[in-house]
Amino acid sequence: MFSPAWIELILLVLIVGILTRSYVLVALALLLTLTVAIAWAWNRQALRNVTFERRFSMNKLFPGDELEMVVSLANRKLLPLPWLRWEDRFPDKVQLLRGRLFPSSTPGSQLLSRGTTVRWYQQVRWRYPMRCEARGLFTFGPVTLRAGIPSSSSGTTLG
Numbered sequence: 001m002f003s004p005a006w007i008e009l010i011l012l013v014l015i016v017g018i019l020t021r022s023y024v025l026v027a028l029a030l031l032l033t034l035t036v037a038i039a040w041a042w043n044r045q046a047l048r049n050v051t052f053e054r055r056f057s058m059n060k061l062f063p064g065d066e067l068e069m070v071v072s073l074a075n076r077k078l079l080p081l082p083w084l085r086w087e088d089r090f091p092d093k094v095q096l097l098r099g100r101l102f103p104s105s106t107p108g109s110q111l112l113s114r115g116t117t118v119r120w121y122q123q124v125r126w127r128y129p130m131r132c133e134a135r136g137l138f139t140f141g142p143v144t145l146r147a148g149i150p151s152s153s154s155g156t157t158l159g
Helices: 004-019 025-046
Strands: 050-056 066-075 081-092 095-096 102-103 107-119 121-130 145-149 155-158
Touching: 004 025, 004 145, 050 081, 050 145, 066 081, 081 095, 107 121
Parallel strands: none
Antiparallel strands: 050 066, 066 121, 081 107, 081 145, 095 121, 102 107, 145 155
16 A cells, blocks of 8 residues: 555645645645555554464374364454455365365465454454375464455565
């Protein structure tokens, strides 16, 4: 949302408003300044006090065994998050029984991704049944959280 182009636009509207003695343009410039300031502050605070937790029903299992992963996301502040997306790296040797995995740029892994809305002081949970396909030690994560406007690439990212 915030870019130097906004400051340039505000200054242009303000200067034109002052030169033409148009109180409407001056008021518009002040309103734009307030809007950009609020958006900037919201963006800075969006992921503060947001927690992501992943728990497994078992720590050790054999090939073919099934387990459940519970993902919990909590917003522990007054500021609601109208759009939040998380992406978690998921090992190839573990099969997700419900849900969809997406391709990852990291070899040997895929991405488990979910978008949601989180109100103030709300916690949301998802349950994912899985099956172990092979022996080994499997690493999940890191998780990436993004909050912002869904129709743009701007927003706050925490990785």
